Each structure stands twice: as C-alpha cells, then as structure tokens.
Amino acid sequence: MVNRLTPFFMGANLFNAALFALMIRSSVQSGWLLLWMATLAAVCGVSLSAWWQRRGKAVESVSERSFERSAWYAGLLGAIWGIALMAYLPEVKPQQQLALAVVGCGMMCAGGVTLVTVPKASEAWVFTLTLGAALGLLRTGEPTYMVLTVLLLVYALVIGVAAQSAASAFNAGLLAEREAERQGQMVSLLLRDFEEHSTDVLWEIDRRGAFTHVSKRLAQLLGTPEGEELPQGLMSVLKHRSPEGAQSEGMLALKRALLQDKPFRDLLLSVKAGDASRWWSITAKPLVNDSGLTTGWRGVISDVTQQRLTHQRLAYLAHYDSLTGLANRVQLRERLTQALEARGTPPRRSAMLCLDLDNFKMINDSLGHSVGDDVLKLVAQRLQAMMRRSDVVARLGGDEFAVLMDDVRSDEEVVVLSQRLLQALNQSGEIRGRTVAIGASMGIAMIPDHGQTIDEILGNADLALYAAKEHGRARCEVFAPWLGERNRRLLSVEQALREALKRGEFSLHWQPRVSVAKWEVLGAEALLRWRHPTLGELPPSEFIPVAEKTGLIADIGAWVLEQACLHARHSLPGLAISVNVSAVQLMRDHFLGDVERALMRSGLSPKLLEVEITESIFVDDPATALNNLHGLKALGVQIALDDFGTGYSSLAYLRRFPFDTLKIDRAFVRELLTHHDARAIVRTIVDMANTLGMLTVAEGVEEPAQLEVLRLAGCGAVQGYLVAHPLPLVALHRVLEHWDHAGRPEPGEMPLSESSALSEVPKIERRYPRPASPSPG
DSSP states (O other), X not given: OHHHHHHHHHHHHHHHHHHHHHHHTTTSOHHHHHHHHHXXXXXXXXXXXXXXXXXXXXXXXXXXXXXXXXXXXXXXXXXXXXXXXXXXXXXXXXXXXXXXXXXXXXXXXXXXXXXXXXHHXXXXXXXXXXXXXXXXXXXXXXXXXXXXXXXXXXXXXXXXXXXXXXHHHHHHHHHHHHHHHHHHHHHHHHHHHHHHXXXXXXXXXXXXXXXXXXXXXXXXXXXXXXXXXXXXXXXXXXXXXXXXXXXXXXXXXXXXXXXTTOOEEEEXXXXXETTEEEEEEEEEEEEEOTTSOEEEEEEXXXXXXXXXXXXXXXXXXXXXXXXXXXXXXXXXXXXXXXXXXXXXXXXXXXXEEEEEETTHHHHHHHHXXXXXXXXXXXXXXXXXXXXXXXXXXXXXXXXXXXXXXXXXXXXXXXXXXXXXXXXXXXXXXXXXXXXXXXXXXXXXXXXXXXXXXXXXXXXXXXXXXXXXXXXXXXXXXXXOHHHHHHHHHHHHHHHHHHHHHHHTOEXXXXXXXXXXXXXXXXXXXXXXXXXXXXXXXXXXXXXXXXXXXXXXXXXXXXXXXXXXXXXXXXXXXXXXXXXXXXXXXXXXXXXXXXHHHHHHHHTOOGGGEEXXXXXXXXXXXXXXXXXXXXXXXXXXXXXXXXXXXXXXXXXXXXXXXXXXXXXXXXXXXXXXTTOHHHHHXXXXXXXXXXXXXXXXXXXXXXXXXXXHHHHXXXXXXXXXXXXXXXXXXHHHHHHHHTOOTTOOOOOOSOOHHHHHHHTTSOOOOOOOOOOOOOOOO
C-alpha cells in the first residue's frame, strides 16, 4: 500500500515545500531556503526513483530490511520538515507562523495516516516532524506557544496511538486475507479432486439457468465434449434427457424447487443414457449477492441408479417371496386389511385358504433341498394358474401357502375351487428328471363369518388346516366354531400344565394286573391323573399330547417314575409295578438317568419295575429306541410292549429286542365275543409270545366271557374293569387285603362258534416267576 502511495506522498511533500517557501520567502534568507528545498527535492527524487524501478512488479512479500529502509526515509523527510519549522518559526511574522503551523500539523497528520501500514515509518515521521515543530514553538519564547507545544505533543501522541491501532487492524486484515486465500486454494484443490474422483458431479448456473462452470465430469455426464460450452441451460439439458420431457414428475419438482429460491436435497430425476435409464439425485443451494438476491445456483448431481435398484429390490423382497415370486406374508396381510376395510352393505364376502404340503420334510431329507425348492416353485405355478388375477396367492414360509379369494359369490364357489386346487396340487410332478409325489391339505376361513381381524382369520384358517391333516391329509376342511373352542381348550390346558407339577395337581392311580391261571395279583400299573381347580379332571389322552408337544413330558415323566418307585418301595412292598413311558420321553438323552435316579432314591429293586412303551418309538428313530431299551435291560428293568397289534408292529423288532411282556390292545379284547378274526389274532399273539418266552397281558377285560376266552387261548394275565378300576393307593390297599384267589368270575353263555373253536386249542402253560405275596404294607 505504501509503495502504491509513494508518488502521491512525495508529490505532496514537494507541493507543500513550494507553498512553505512561498509563504516565508520575504522573511528569511533565500540561500538557506533554497538549500532546504533542494535537500527535500533530492530525498523525494531518490524515493520516486526507487518507486519507478519497482512499478508494475507484483509484490509477494516484503523483507524486514525494506521496512527499516522505509522508516529511515520517513524519519529523514520528517527531520527535514522539522528542521525547517524549528529554524523559521521564531523568525517569521505571526501570520506566517500560523501558516507554518497549519502546514506542519497537516503534514504530521497526513504522513502519519499515509504510513500507517508501516508502523515504524509512521512513528519516525511523526516523531521527527513533531520534535522540530515543538522546538520551533519553544524558541519563540511566547507563553501562548508553550501551551500550543503541549497540544502539539498531545496530537502527536494521539496520531501515534491511532496509527498503531490502524496498523494492527491492517495486519490482522492481511492475515485474514491470506488465510482466506489459503482456504480458498484448499477448497479449490478439494473440489478439483472431488470432480476428478467422485461419482458425484458439481454444477453451477446463473439466474437464467445457463451453466457458469462446466467441469470435465459434468461434460462427460451430459455427453458434451470437454472444453466445449453447453449451448443450453440446466433445465433444457435435463428436459431432453427426461423420458417424459418437461412434464415428468421429477422435472416439475425441480422447477418448483428452483423457483422457491431455497436449498433442496436429493431430488430424484429419471433420465435417459443411451438405451438405458438412469436415476439422478440433485442437491443444490442458491447463490446470493450482498443484497440477498439470488444470482444463481450451485449443486451436485449424483448417479443413484444402483441405490435405486437396490431399494426397489428390497421393496420387492419386502412384499414378495424370493423363491417363488408369490406375495409374502406382509403383502397378504396388507391385502387382507384392504378386504376387511372394503365391506359394504351387504358385506362383501371373501375367503382365506391356508395350504400345507404333506410330507414335504421327507422330500427335502430324501431328495435334497434343491428338489424341495423346485417342488415349491411347481406348487406356486399351479396355484397361480388356478386363481383369478384379483386373488392373492402367497407363500407364508416353508411349505405353507395361502390364497385370498376376494369378492366371492357364495361358499359353494369357494368349496368347489378348493377341491379343484387340491386335485391340481395332489398330482405328481416331474422334478429334475424324476417323478415326485406331491400332496397338500387345505383349511378355509370365510370372511366375515369366521373372523373380523387379520389374526383371527389367519388363525381360524390354520385351525381348519390342522383339522384337515388330522382327518387324513390331502383333503380340505372349512373352519367351524368348535375348532376354535378346541384350540382355546388346548391353550388353556397348555398354560395350566406348565404350573401343574409345581402346584402338586398330579396324582397316581393304580390298576391291578391279575394272573389268569391262578387268579392272583401279579402287579399294578401306575396311571397318571390330573385334577385342575377350574378345568376339572383331565384324561391323559388330552394332556399327554400337549405335554409331549411342549416338552413338559420330560419333567412329568420323571416325576411319575420317581413317585411310582417310592410308592412301590414303601407302600406296595414286593409288588411289581409298571409305568407308561412316552415315546418323546424315551428318546431323551437323560431318560436312563431319570430311571436310575428314581430307583436309587426309592431303593426299589429294578426287577420290580416294568416300563411300558408303544410301538411308535420304532418309527422315527429305531436305533435310539433300541439303545435306550438295551440300557434299561442292563439295569434289570422289565420292558413291556403296550398296545401290540394296533400300531407299527414289526416282528423284526420282537426278534431284535427281547421284550418281557406283550400287552394285547383292548380293541381286540372288546371284539373277542363278536368277531372271529379278533379271536384268531389274539390266539396268534399269545402263541407267538409264548414261543418267544414273553408274558401276555390283555387290557380292557370287562366281562367274564372275555376272561374265559383269554384263558382258553393261553393268555397269561389280564387288566380291566372286570378286575378293578384304576384306584387311588388307599383303595388299592383294600383290594389287596380282601383279594380272593378263588373268586375268579365264572363265564356266562359263550358264543357257540367260540366254544367249538377253542375246544380244539391245546392248553399251553407258560412258566413265569411267582412274585412274593402282595402286602398292603
């Protein structure tokens, strides 16, 4: 700044020197005055010469020496003026003194302000000039001038302080300007790097929409050669690239945003890029001038095509099944909500069909999951081919499907369509070069008859589906209110069952087992009973399946084993007992541990404990069943095969595992007096058991005639109401105390065919160890 003002400052010195000489020429010697002017002119000439040599050159920095040289020049000039004032103020007339004082003060103030950017030069100028003027005033000897001297010194001090303050502000401004310049360079560098490497593109337009800055990336994005100006504005370029032109939703939204003069973010726009379509996201903010008026826009264009496709894919997966392409549970619930909300007068009827593939797990396990996936796809294709476009076909997960039939005319229409669906689904299919048998079951819930909410409708359709599976599979069932009542009953039983053991609601009843030949009590079977405070007496056939399903059978079974052994040891000494064991319970790893624990805590001899199992254990995992049975055998526990002949009987299992007892199911005993084939089956079972060295026990004996038939067939023992009902422990004690070995019931009239048939059967006796005489203890 000082360098730029040098010619003006030196010119002012020469001009003021000429005025100075003109005002005092009549009162001073001309020789000294000319010498003073020549000296001042020489110093100014040197300074102007140096300025002339540096003119036009950009000054990047100034050395400390340059600052010192400026201070010396300023001090020299100030001294020249100070000497003149000191020498001539006492010599001139009062009017001339006043003129000199004005010139001196003006020079002091003007020089101090002009040189403010170089504080040392400003101080040197003011100090030397003030010093000379003050000495000149003091030389006059006038008292008034003494006061003026003090004022002069005060003015000089004020000018010095002001010059220092201005210099500090100027230097701070320079530093701020340098910092702003550095930051601007950094921002420019970052912007260049951003434009070169980022997928986003910077753009800038003026108020009319014309581009003011076209980067390389922007030119590539808009398909313009690098360096060539865009002949069109932003809106024109985007309009030609938009598939729908200026009336597209994105273009209209962009136009509204620009007219509002407010920043906006992530405005989506669909554009054409050759034969493909792309999605751009535009973000921008207005550029404003000092008056607050918008002069243009600056923003970023981001290609978000991949993100858009990913979003669309996620949205698709949120409403559709990825394997089959069917609607998923979310979309089904949404459409079901619409169907419920679209009721009119009369209400529009709809139907919810829930389907489940039969034996799908077997397909997956035997043929592999890839074949299972193809089966699911084939089922989806068959469902879609059978349904209307207005219906919703959904896959709920696994092998579960659902169909929402909206606006049906009648229930008969739904039933007819469901039968057609089952016929189509229950046909075999060609999967990867092999024929796969496919079957399905279906449950139907009518809307609004069978539910007013989404969960209620889906739940009732599921209940109908479960009923279809229970009744033989590959069939269809329509929801009925009793299904809901049964489900609520099952839920109540399950909830109560979880607390029954803790509350001591279980008890054991006992049913004696009696020898047919000698009519003596051989043992007793422990039967579990449950009495709930509100549900009442629940039969085992109701709560045992629930216990198996929920996993509670493990704790309940362990409790039954321990209590039965304790009662047998302390209340029924010497009497053999039998305990039913669930198939689920037998498959547990800790089952043998439960048996050992019960025997150890009770002190009961293992040979007095018999475990009754059913044939179903050999279906799912026969190897595990046989291992556990061998473990029981190693403990010395007796094992009985219950309900023989009604389930999955296999002579191979009887050969591979030596059971101690075969129990003939009550279904055969019930028909002994009416069906010849039942008698033949019983004789066959008894003969086989005797051959294998097993005791046979017939269950459900209620009539003396049945007892006689079993005796003639060679059956070893019987249970049933003819002997005794299941009894509490106290009642069993009374039965044992009053047992009459000669009190076997005599048969009544026998069927003629039976009498003639059995007369030809040889009597077969089986020897079995006679237990110790029972005692009530």
